[in-house]
Amino acid sequence: DGGITQSPKYLFRKEGQNVTLSCEQNLNHDAMYWYRQDPGQGLRLIYYSQIVNDFQKGDIAEGYSVSREKKESFPLTVTSAQKNPTAFYLCASSNSYTGELFFGEGSRLTVL
Amino acid sequence: AQKVTQAQTEISVVEKEDVTLDCVYETRDTTYYLFWYKQPPSGELVFLIRRNSFDEQNEISGRYSWNFQKSTSSFNFTITASQVVDSAVYFCALSEFIGNTPLVFGKGTRLSVIA
Numbered sequence: 001d002g003g004i005t006q007s008p009k010y011l012f013r014k015e016g017q018n019v020t021l022s023c024e025q026n027l028n029h030d031a032m033y034w035y036r037q038d039p040g041q042g043l044r045l046i047y048y049s050q051i052v053n054d055f056q057k058g059d060i061a062e063g064y065s066v067s068r069e070k071k072e073s074f075p076l077t078v079t080s081a082q083k084n085p086t087a088f089y090l091c092a093s094s095n096s097y098t099g100e101l102f103f104g105e106g107s108r109l110t111v112l
Numbered sequence: 113a114q115k116v117t118q119a120q121t122e123i124s125v126v127e128k129e130d131v132t133l134d135c136v137y138e139t140r141d142t143t144y145y146l147f148w149y150k151q152p153p154s155g156e157l158v159f160l161i162r163r164n165s166f167d168e169q170n171e172i173s174g175r176y177s178w179n180f181q182k183s184t185s186s187f188n189f190t191i192t193a194s195q196v197v198d199s200a201v202y203f204c205a206l207s208e209f210i211g212n213t214p215l216v217f218g219k220g221t222r223l224s225v226i227a
Contacts, residue, residue, distance in 0.1 A: 043217040094213075097211065101149075102159070
C-alpha cells in the first residue's frame with residue numbers, strides 16, 4: 001500500500017538525549033514535512049523539504065534537525081537543545097499538483 | 113502573514129444533530145487554497161476537501177458540506193445528521209501555493225458526537 005510510514009509510534013527518552021524519528025514514503029512525492037502537535041496548539045511546522053538534499057526551517061525549528069538524502073526518507077532528530085520535546089510528531093508528503101498533504105500515523109515522544 | 117482561526121475548541125452534539133465547524137482565515141494573497149482535514153483518535157490526518165480562492169461554490173459530499181465566503185474570509189464545514197464515527201479533531205488549513213508548500217493549520221476543533 002502507498003503511504004507514509006513513521007516509526008517508532010511511541011518513544012520515551014531521558015532528558016539530554018537525542019532521538020531520531022523515522023519517516024518513509026512510497027508515494028513518489030517530492031516534498032516532505034514535519035509538524036508538531038501539542039494539545040490545543042494545532043499543527044506547527046518544524047521543517048520541510050521540497051527536493052532531495054534541500055530543506056527549510058519552519059516556525060519552530062530550534063532544537064530540531066533533519067536530512068533529506070533520499071526522496072523517500074525525511075528523518076527528524078530531536079536534540080537535547082529542544083527544551084520541551086514531549087509532543088506528537090506528524091510527518092507528511094505532498095502531491096505536487098493538488099497540494100494535498102498525506103500524513104503518517106504519527107510518533108508520540110515522551111521525555112522522562 | 114497567513115493565519116487560520118478555529119474559534120471553537122470543543123463541540124459536543126447528540127447523534128443525528130447537525131453541526132457547523134467554523135474557520136476564518138487571513139491572507140494577503142489573491143490566490144490561495146483552503147483545506148479541511150479530519151484527525152480520528154488513531155492520530156493520522158485524513159484529507160477531506162480542497163478549495164481554491166476562485167471557486168466560491170458550496171460543495172456537498174454526502175453528509176458533509178462546505179460554505180466558502182470570501183467576503184467574510186470564512187470556510188465553514190457542516191456535518192448533517194452527525195454520527196458517532198464523526199467524533200474527531202477537525203483542522204482547517206491554508207496555503208498560498210498549490211504543490212510543494214506547507215499548509216498553515218488552525219488549532220483544530222474537537223467534535224464529540226454522543227449516542
